[in-house]
Amino acid sequence: MSFENGSSSTAWRRFRDSHFFYRLQRDRRAQVCLLLFGLLMIGLLLTPWIAPSNPYDLAQINLLDSELPPFWIDGSEPGHLLGTDAQGRDLLSTMLYGARVSLAIGFGAVLVQSLLGTALGLLAGYRGGIVDALLMRMADIQLSFSTLMMAIVIGAVVKAAFGSAFYGDYGIAILVTIIGLSEWPQYARTVRASVLAEKRKEYVDAARVLGFSSYRIMWRHILPNTLSPILVLSTVQIANAIMAEGALSFLGLGMPETEPSLGSLIKSGFDYLQSGSWWITLLPGLFLVMLVLVVNLLGDWLRDTMNPRVYKG
Amino acid sequence: MILFLMRRLLQAVAVMFVISVVGFAIQDGLGDPVRQMLGPTATDAESTGLRHSLGLDRPLWMQYLHFAGDAVELNFGDSYFFHEPALDVIARYLPATLELVAASAVITLLLSVPMGIFCAIRPRSWLARGLMGLSLLGISVPVFLSAMVLIQLFSIGIQVTLFPTGTGWGQWLNQLLSIQGGMPAYGRGNPVHVWGVWYTNFASWQGLLYLLLPALSLAFVMLPLFVRLIHAEMLEVLESDYVKYAKARGLRPSRIYFLHALKNTLLPVVTLGGVQIGTLVAYTLLTETVFQWPGAGLMFLDAIERADMPLIVAYLMVVGLMFVVTNTLVDLLYRVLNPRITLSGRSA
Numbered sequence: 001m002s003f004e005n006g007s008s009s010t011a012w013r014r015f016r017d018s019h020f021f022y023r024l025q026r027d028r029r030a031q032v033c034l035l036l037f038g039l040l041m042i043g044l045l046l047t048p049w050i051a052p053s054n055p056y057d058l059a060q061i062n063l064l065d066s067e068l069p070p071f072w073i074d075g076s077e078p079g080h081l082l083g084t085d086a087q088g089r090d091l092l093s094t095m096l097y098g099a100r101v102s103l104a105i106g107f108g109a110v111l112v113q114s115l116l117g118t119a120l121g122l123l124a125g126y127r128g129g130i131v132d133a134l135l136m137r138m139a140d141i142q143l144s145f146s147t148l149m150m151a152i153v154i155g156a157v158v159k160a161a162f163g164s165a166f167y168g169d170y171g172i173a174i175l176v177t178i179i180g181l182s183e184w185p186q187y188a189r190t191v192r193a194s195v196l197a198e199k200r201k202e203y204v205d206a207a208r209v210l211g212f213s214s215y216r217i218m219w220r221h222i223l224p225n226t227l228s229p230i231l232v233l234s235t236v237q238i239a240n241a242i243m244a245e246g247a248l249s250f251l252g253l254g255m256p257e258t259e260p261s262l263g264s265l266i267k268s269g270f271d272y273l274q275s276g277s278w279w280i281t282l283l284p285g286l287f288l289v290m291l292v293l294v295v296n297l298l299g300d301w302l303r304d305t306m307n308p309r310v311y312k313g
Numbered sequence: 314m315i316l317f318l319m320r321r322l323l324q325a326v327a328v329m330f331v332i333s334v335v336g337f338a339i340q341d342g343l344g345d346p347v348r349q350m351l352g353p354t355a356t357d358a359e360s361t362g363l364r365h366s367l368g369l370d371r372p373l374w375m376q377y378l379h380f381a382g383d384a385v386e387l388n389f390g391d392s393y394f395f396h397e398p399a400l401d402v403i404a405r406y407l408p409a410t411l412e413l414v415a416a417s418a419v420i421t422l423l424l425s426v427p428m429g430i431f432c433a434i435r436p437r438s439w440l441a442r443g444l445m446g447l448s449l450l451g452i453s454v455p456v457f458l459s460a461m462v463l464i465q466l467f468s469i470g471i472q473v474t475l476f477p478t479g480t481g482w483g484q485w486l487n488q489l490l491s492i493q494g495g496m497p498a499y500g501r502g503n504p505v506h507v508w509g510v511w512y513t514n515f516a517s518w519q520g521l522l523y524l525l526l527p528a529l530s531l532a533f534v535m536l537p538l539f540v541r542l543i544h545a546e547m548l549e550v551l552e553s554d555y556v557k558y559a560k561a562r563g564l565r566p567s568r569i570y571f572l573h574a575l576k577n578t579l580l581p582v583v584t585l586g587g588v589q590i591g592t593l594v595a596y597t598l599l600t601e602t603v604f605q606w607p608g609a610g611l612m613f614l615d616a617i618e619r620a621d622m623p624l625i626v627a628y629l630m631v632v633g634l635m636f637v638v639t640n641t642l643v644d645l646l647y648r649v650l651n652p653r654i655t656l657s658g659r660s661a
Contacts, residue, residue, distance in 0.1 A: 149592065157335075250602070
C-alpha cells in the first residue's frame, strides 16, 4: 500500500515539475480550454444519467410537444429547457446524445487513421526506397484530393453500392472507416518526417548491431520518439473528424435520424429553419462549433508547448 | 523542365488510371445487370446470350479496357434518370458550380489579402487581434452552419422583442436589432442564357442577388484559411533581409509592404490555392445542398440518392480529371513564379 502511494506521488511530482505543467500554469486560455473540455467529457460520459430524457426511448416522446422553443422565448415549457425538435424529442437530451455519437466517431476515426497512418509512415520512413516513394506518392495524391472530398466520395460509393438500410444499421462503423481511410496520409507524413530524423541517431544503429528485427526497432525504439507530433496531430484530427462527420451526416451520408449525431441533427432541423424553428438546427450547430473550437484551441496550445515537427502540408 | 513535365504527366496518367479503376469497379456495384434487365423468369440460354452480347463473359481486364476506351471517348453511358448521356447532364449543371466558385474566389481574394497584410504589419492593434481570433473561430465553423446563419439573418430575418415594447427606446432598440431578411436563398433564380448550356447569374441584378448568399457562405470558410496563411507568410517575409534593407533605404512603407513583401507572400498562397481545390469542391457541394443551388455537386448527391451509376461514375471521372489538371497547373505555376525551386520533379 505504502509502495503504491509512493509511486503515484512520484508520478505526480514528475508531472508537476514537467515543462508541460509549467506552461499550463502560465496560460489562462489553455486552462479555460482544458476545463471546458473536461466538463464536456464528464457531461457526455454521464449523459444517460443527467439528460432530462432519453431520445431513443419512443415512450418518452410526445409528438404534441414538437417544435417547442427554448426557455427564453414565449411558449416554451419548463420540462424542455432548450425546446424540442420536430419529432418532439427534448433538444438538450438529443444534443447530448448526438454529441456522444459525434465524439465516438471522432475518436474512433482518429484511432483508425493513426494506426493506419503510423504503420505506413513508419514503414515508409524506415524502409525508404521504392516502398517510401510509392506510399508517399499515394499520400500526396490523396491529400491533393482533400480528405473531406475523399470521405464524401467513399461515402457515396458505399451508399450507392449497399443502399441506405445497410448505412443506417452500421452508421458508426462505416463513418469511422471512411474518415479513417481518407485521413491516414496526415499521420503517415508526420510519422515519416520524424522517423527520417530519428533513423540517423546512434541508438538505432546500436539496436541494429544488437541484431533486433526491423519490426522491433520500428515499433519499440523509433515509435516512442515520434509520439509528441502524433499527439499534437491527434487533437487537430479529432476536431477534423468531428467536422467531417458533421459534413457527411449533413449530406445524408452519415448517421440516420433515429440515432442522430450532431451533423444529422443539424440536417433534420434545417427543413424547419424556414418555418421559424431556428433552434432545432442552430443550437446543435452551436454545440458542434463549441466542441470543435475547444479541441482546436487545445491543439494549438499543445503544438506551441511541445513544439514538435508537425509536417505542414 | 522537360523532365519535370514528363514526370508530372506520368503521375497524372497514373492517377487517372486509379480513378478509372474505381469508376469501373463501382459501375457494376449494383448486383447483376443481366438479372435486372431480364427479370427473374429468364432462362439460362437467354441470360448467357445477353451476357455475351454485353461483353460480360469476357475476362475482367478486357471489360476494363472496354470501359476505359469508352471513357477516353467521353462516353459513360446514359443516365438512368435523365435518359441522356451522363456527360451532357454534367455539362448542364457545371456552369452553376463554376459561377458560384468564381464569385466566392473573388470575395475571398479581395478580403483575405488586405486582412492578412494588415494583421501582419499591425499585429498589436485590436482589429488585427480580433481578426485573428475570428479566423480561429472561422476554421471551427462548418460551411453548412455559416450558410444557415446567413439564411436566418438575411433571408428569414430576425425579430427582436427583447426590450419592452411599451417604451419608445425599447421599440427603437428592438427595431435597430431586428433584420428584415428577404434575400433569396433558394436556387439561382432566372439566370440569363449566354451560350450553349451556359446560363449566367452575373448578367442581371436579380441573378447577382441569388448568387450573393451562397457565394458569401462559401467565401467565409475559405477566408480564415487564407487570412491565416497570408498573415504567417507576411510575418516571415517582413523579417527577411531585403525588407530590412528596403526600410533602411527609406522606401515608402506602402511600397515595401504591397510591392516587395506581397509578391513573395503570394507564392505559398498559390500552392495553398492548389491544395485547397479538393476542399473547395467539397465545400461547394455542401453549400449547394444548403441553398439548393442547381450545380454539379447537388446533381451528384441526387444521383447517389437515385443510385444513378453512369452519372456517379462520370462525375467522379470529371472531378478527378479537374483535380489532376489543376494540381499539375499549380505545380507548374509555382515553379514559374519561384525559379529557386529545383526542377527534380519532387513536389514541394
